[in-house]
Amino acid sequence: MLLAGRHLVITGAGSGIGRAVALRAAADNPRAIVLADVNLGAVEAVAREVGGLAVHADVSREQDIRELVDRAREFGGPIDLFYSNAGIAGPGGGPEAPDDELERAWRINVMAHIWAARAVLPEMVERGDGYLVSTASAAGLLTQVSALAYSYTKHAAVAIAEWIAINYAEAGIRVSCLCPLAVRTPMLDLAMDDRVGASVMLADEVLEPADVAEAVIQAIGEERFLILPHEIVGKYVALKGGDHERWLQGMRRVVRDARSSSHQC
Secondary structure (H helix, E strand, O other): OOOOOOEEEEEOOOOHHHHHHHHHHHOOOOOEEEEEEOOHHHHHHHHHHHOOEEEEOOOOOHHHHHHHHHHHHHHHOOOOEEEEOOOOOOOOEOOOOOHHHHHHHHHHHHHHHHHHHHHHHHHHHHHOOEEEEEEOOHHHOOOOOOEHHHHHHHHHHHHHHHHHHHHOHHHOEEEEEEOOOOEOOHHHHHHOOOHHHHHHHOOOOOEOHHHHHHHHHHHHHHOOOEEOOOOHHHHHHHHHHHOHHHHHHHHHHHHHHHHHHHHHO
C-alpha cells in the first residue's frame, strides 16, 4: 500500500517507534493522520509536527479504542491503515508476578490488537480494502528471558496478526507485524535495569526509532507480513525451528552467563 492519499491511525505515537513512524509516514502525504497515546501532551506535540489529530487513548480499554476510531472517522473519513503500536514491558520475572500487572500487560499487548481489529475490520471488509499493522517484538518469535509476561503477550500478538493475515486476505485485508530486537526507546531504558534481559537485547545492534520506521514504511509498501529491522532475528528463528533443543540450550547458556556476570559485579 502506498500511503499517499490514505487515512492512517497510529497508537502509541507520543514517543519511540510510534512517533518515528508518524513522522516518516507524514512525508508520504497521507490524506489524514490520527495519532493516539495515553500521554496527550506528547502526542499533541507529534500531531503538530505532522498536521494530524491527537487523541488521548488508553488502549487497555476497548472503549477508548472505539472512541479513537470514531474520532478518526470524523476527522478523516474511512480508515485505510490502523497501526496498533502501543505496548508496555509489563512485569519482569516469571509466574510470581502480580495478577494485576500480568492482566494489564495482556490487555495492552494482546487485547488492544483484537479490539482494534474488531473496530476497523468490518468497514475495511465491506469496501474490500484495508491494512492492519501491529508492533510485536522479536520476543514474540523467540523469547524474552527476563520477562515471562512480555514473552507470552508478544507471542500472542504475532499469532493475532498471523490469524488475520490468513483469514482476511481474500477480503482485501493486508497485515504487517513488526518484530524488532533492541530499539532506542524509553522501554529499552527500563529494560536495562535487568542484567539478564539486557545481555540478550544488547547482543546485537541497537537501532534508532527512525531506522525502524523506515523498515515499517518499506514493508507496508511491499505489503510484506513480517518486518524484521534486525536481520539476525530471521536467522535466530530459523535456528529455533531447525533445532529447538539446541536453541534452548543456547538460551540457557546466555542466561547462565548473564547471571554469573551479575553476581560478580
